[in-house]
Amino acid sequence: MQVERDWTTEAEVALFEAMCQHKPIGIHRQAHFDAMHAHIERRIGVAASPSRQQMVEHLSSMFDLDRLDVLHAARAQAAEAAEASDVDAPRSRSHTRAHHTEDEEFIHYAAAANAAAAAAANAAAAAAAAATASASASPAHPSKRKREK
Numbered sequence: 001m002q003v004e005r006d007w008t009t010e011a012e013v014a015l016f017e018a019m020c021q022h023k024p025i026g027i028h029r030q031a032h033f034d035a036m037h038a039h040i041e042r043r044i045g046v047a048a049s050p051s052r053q054q055m056v057e058h059l060s061s062m063f064d065l066d067r068l069d070v071l072h073a074a075r076a077q078a079a080e081a082a083e084a085s086d087v088d089a090p091r092s093r094s095h096t097r098a099h100h101t102e103d104e105e106f107i108h109y110a111a112a113a114n115a116a117a118a119a120a121a122n123a124a125a126a127a128a129a130a131a132t133a134s135a136s137a138s139p140a141h142p143s144k145r146k147r148e149k
Contacts, residue, residue, distance in 0.1 A: 007058060009124045011050060014043035015058070016117030024059060025072040063112075 007015075018036035026032070037052040050058070059065060 007050060007054075008044075008048070009120050009127070010044045011040060011048070013117055013120045013124065014040040014049075015055065016113050016120065017043070019059075019113040020117070023072075024065060025068045026076075029069065062116075 015036065018039035021039070022032040022035045024032045024036065033052060033056055037049075037055050040055065041049045043049075056065075
C-alpha cells in the first residue's frame with residue numbers, strides 16, 4: 001500500500017529540476033517519468049519522495065500533458081515531412097507560423113517550470129531565513145541570563 005505524501009518545497013524543486021532535464025512528452029514519455037521520479041528520489045530521498053503516480057498526477061494538475069504530447073507529435077511529423085520534401089523549397093507562411101506556435105508552447109512550458117523552481121527555491125530560502133531569525137530573536141535560556149543584583 002502506497003502512503004500519500006504531500007508535496008514539500010524540496011520535492012517540488014526536485015520535480016522542476018527533473019523537468020528541465022527530461023521532457024515528459026513524446027514516445028518515451030514513460031521513460032522520462034521514470035527518470036524524473038528517480039531524480040526526485042535521489043534529491044530528497046526515497047522515504048520522503050512522492051510516488052511516481054503522485055508525480056504524474058501533480059504534473060497533470062499543472063500542465064495539460066496530453067496537449068503537450070499532441071504538440072510534440074505534430075512538431076515531429078512536421079520535421080519528418082520537411083526532411084522528406086525538397087530542402088530548398090520555400091516554406092509557406094502558415095507552416096512557419098504553426099511551427100513557431102509549437103515552439104512558443106514548449107518555451108512557455110519550460111519557462112513555467114523554471115519560474116516555479118525559482119519560486120519554490122526562494123520560498124525555501126525565505127523560510128530558512130525566517131527560522132534562523134526567529135531562533136536568534138528568542139530569549140536566552142534562563143541559566144544564560146545575567147543575574148541582576
